[in-house]
Amino acid sequence: MSILDLVFIVTAGITILASIGVVTSKNILHSALFLVLSFLGVATIYFQLNAAFLGLVQIMIYAGAISVLIIFAIMLVMSEDINQSNLTHKKGSFIGVIVAGFFTFLVSISIVSTKFGAVFNNALENPVEDIAVMLMGDFVIAFEVAAILLLVAIVGAIIIAKGAD
Amino acid sequence: MENVELLFLNIAKFIFNWLQSIGLSPLWADFVMLVIKFACIAGIVTVNILILIWLERKVSGFIQQRLGPNRLGPFGIFQTVADAIKLLTKEDIIPSRTDKFIFRTAPIFFIIISLMLYIVIPFGDGMQIVDLNIGVFYFLSVGSLATIAILMAGWGSNNKWSLLGAMRSVAQMITYEIPLAFSLLGIIMIAGSLRMSDIIAAQSNVWFILLQPIAFITYFIAATAELNRGPFDMPEAEQELTAGAYTEYTGMRWALFFLAEYTNLFAVSAIAATMFFGGWQGPFLPSWLWLPIKAYLIMMIFFWIKWTFPRIRMDHLMSFSWKVLIPISLANIILTGCGIHLFRWMGWW
Structure with a gap:
């Protein structure tokens, strides 16, 4: 395992954990900050694929601008207790599981049927x-x-x- | 003379060869070199800050007809060191109703971002950690992350002054990022590259300040606002917001914000020197002395403006960017494009 593999595993792990954090945080502002972290994680994956320009665009537009917009919107409409602002609703959970499962099914079909012919080192x-x-x-x-x-x-x-x- | 010019490059080459001679593979030797370079950046930043804070206090004293620090050492040069020790030994107070994790990480995040800017600064001929082919764009996009850190500080403090200061700061930084980026576009069009070394090479005959004077003025104003420095220091306007987003911070956590602001100040000035004043190019002195000299001269203008002009009202500040700076910088881009075409058409270039 080379050092680049190690970097990929660490950054991919951080990205996934941050994405889970977006969904599970009770405080919606924490969700927004986890979203920033996952945007940055995706940017590092772009860097590792030699797409530095795309990675910087990701940082500038998503992590630097869109997320600030989201945080501003949250702050301006916030009125009740912030720690109870991002609760999960039990009512919709059944439909949610079906939709998420169907989406995962579609994505996995498209991943399996794709031949990944891309060569990474032809920057x-x-x-x-x-x-x-x-x-x-x-x-x-x-x-x-x-x-x-x-x-x-x-x-x-x-x-x-x-x-x- | 030749040896002085190549001093740091020769040291780097020597360490690299030594690392390989003790049996490290080239990849790992490169990795160790990278760590050493980052340590050098940390050293440069620390020394710079010690000098800068002392210099700013002296300059402000001179402008306001006072003495400034003058007790500790000749001309008070050890005052900053004493202040740093005082800040390090202070109690780290975290108020009880703050959002603890966000409160703690915000200053660290802020200083990491400002240190990351130094990766693309060319300190001398070949003395750059990475010569990215999109160096200018890297500087702008990484710099835009600082807004998140200030928002984290303002929100995490759970204090209305902090939150108001953070809101102002973020609104101001997002607004002034646009003229900052647009003012650099004219230079990129003339140089035909986003790589720092190409931009410096394009200035071997004439500095870009002469070709792009409007761009330099818009860059300078936008940079002052990006740095939250006076006369645009609305985010921490002491008379109305106590200290803005930094109100609740004490000791070293507050010092990290303070350090990061000076770190950013040097980074922005070094980029201005690189983009407009020919970077490390200059006669007689070695290249690694020219960039600090130029950056320090630019920082003196920052000091001079900060201690001369009164603060501007927030809504004036915002409308100045949207209604004056952005149209001017857009017009400058069009003018530059027309100029480049005219020069090519006439065969002058």
């Missing part, structure tokens, strides 16, 4: 340049459509929050 010399050429060249229309969609969503959110007048 691109300059991935940023390739991504930029793709986004601004071949897929520029899809890129712009996504940008306009996000803009419309932001404007819509502001109008809903502040009123149209």
